[in-house]
Amino acid sequence: DTGVSQNPRHKITKRGQNVTFRCDPISEHNRLYWYRQTLGQGPEFLTYFQNEAQLEKSRLLSDRFSAERPKGSFSTLEIQRTEQGDSAMYLCASSLSSGGETQYFGPGTRLLVL
């Protein structure tokens, strides 16, 4: 297995457009996380899934954001009506279980909203 993958790696869009990102976790990992990182800052937690169930969402995840993991494998993060403040790196991570397990991160999707 080659690790966590994310697509696309880069996305440029105009304000008001919708965008969707995909994350493929390490195959045997049942937990999947989304984080957002702005320039010069550490990543901030957005949401996580245990298999297909979305179990926690941050207050950062406004109504314009929605995440799914329909079959407990890959996940998608959609942002509707993008705003310039949504410009950031969106990182996905996966782990075997919570608590003591290492989270493995993907390369990220860099979003620029013009």
Next chain:
Amino acid sequence: KQEVTQIPAALSVPEGENLVLNCSFTDSAIYNLQWFRQDPGKGLTSLLLIQSSQREQTSGRLNASLDKSSGRSTLYIAASQPGDSATYLCALAAGNKLTFGGGTRVLVKP
């Protein structure tokens, strides 16, 4: 609410010098602490994970310590090399998420 601080924000050292990176946190109720490396424009690479019950972890030239009573962790990198230039982030696991510090940007000059 957990707050994680990394000071300094940036550090420049000559090649061969040992690196000492600091991480402080406000809530000691944690599962573990991880140190990550991030190269510009890239994702995060896990370096070391210290479980809550442990005091330190070592991997090659890297050693990380954890002192929950004082709310501190330190990452030591021995005999630094130009390839060690990157941003180093500490993150605390409590519940189902990681809380990150802002990172220390390291430059190792040849």
